[in-house]
Amino acid sequence: MSSEVDVVITGLGATTPLGGDVTSTWDALLAGKSGVGRMTHEWVEKYDLPVKIASQLVVDPTEVLPRVEARRLDRSEQVAIVASRQAWADAGHGDDTVDRQRLAVIIGTGIGGAITLLTQDDLLEQHGLRKVSPLTVPMLMPNGPAAHVGLELKAQAGVHAPVSACASGAEAIAWAYRMIKSGEADVVVAGGAEACITAIPVAGFSQARTMSTRNDEPEKASRPFDTGRDGFVLGEGAGVMVLERREFAEARGARVYGRLAGIGTSADGYHITAPDPEGVGQSRAIAAALRSGGIDPSDVGHVNCHATSTPVGDVAETVAIRKAIGDHPVLTAPKGALGHLLGAAGAVEAIVTVLSIRDGIVPQTLNLENLDPAVTLDVVAGEPRKIKLDAAVNDSFGFGGHNVALAFTPA
């Protein structure tokens, strides 16, 4: 690897429960809005699910995409296409701005095409083979979001789909960093996509007792670091960023949002769903991100946390942050407003981290009213906080013990 290679961010795209694009999402986050609401699906009552709330998209992708294109895509693929088109245009890229053999696409997902799988299974059960769509497999495969975006952009340096549960989106960005650093690509479109708000994931997460059942106050249900937290809120959406080798971006006169200075990944080797309460694996990922970016822990002013609003996970993360960085960084947890976008979470929150550096402002953790006394770090609550940032870290962790940390610095 050449240490000379610098990785910068030139384009951002997203569709989230707070807005149909990056600007509206960012504005809603700073304004303290919640993306969480009641689910109206018939299956919620049919199965009497204990969880009746979710964080659902503001702009349905079928409103944005042409009808025929939408019907050939799983919802997770639809949101990936929507966010990628925004990011590509935002970066000022077009048909001939990059040699396609130097362009890669890396988009992760946690669950993949669950809605397609279940819909097609219903058709098979009820009507037999003839009614099963010939597009079933390309719609349900977890590499589908990456593959469709890769095909649209004709990316030929590589198309990849990391699957590491709720770390998938961040892992895609880490992978992009490695590809650019190693010289495999000049430009990488990277992020995460998730859209699995359907009966089985909700039932499964409910049975694992990981979700909030604050059904009567949906907007208050996701409350990371708060003493009243009782689980995460399932969300859907996509976040995508365009990353480039700095010289390449500068040569084409691209606007640069910020720099992905370093990345770190690790695995807990502890439990299939529970985080290590000592945060050992998580702190190793954070430390590795700082090391690879040549960042001194004392320069990290902010951590955009993974904190999902579960009783165990939130505290373990603060232990890891303290261990890897110290007690000085200012924390926030965007899932209070966004809910948990699973495989898209890391990508959307990486975008939020980049904007925090650019604008010098850290959004508040929505619904943080009474800080858990086990959390002894400074968590932004109530309103956004202005703070000039020299470096910020974004954490993402997933079922399976996957840990990813991304370290960003100003342009």
Next chain:
Amino acid sequence: MSDNVLTGLAEIVEEVAGVAADDVTAEKSFVDDLDIDSLSMVEIAVQAEDKFGVKIPDDELANLKTVGDAVNYITSNK
């Protein structure tokens, strides 16, 4: 050639592949002119079977190169 079958088939092609029904004319090739891939052809065949009450086995489907081929097959096998 049956106009009713052509009209009905054109509606299916528009629904599945987004080709304007007016462009679905007898001489057009599904693949070369209408840009319809093999996966969409399977969907079109299933919908045509339901709409016209015919059976279109895979080995017959492979022979239906143009819209006119399909209309003729459907008309003579209804």
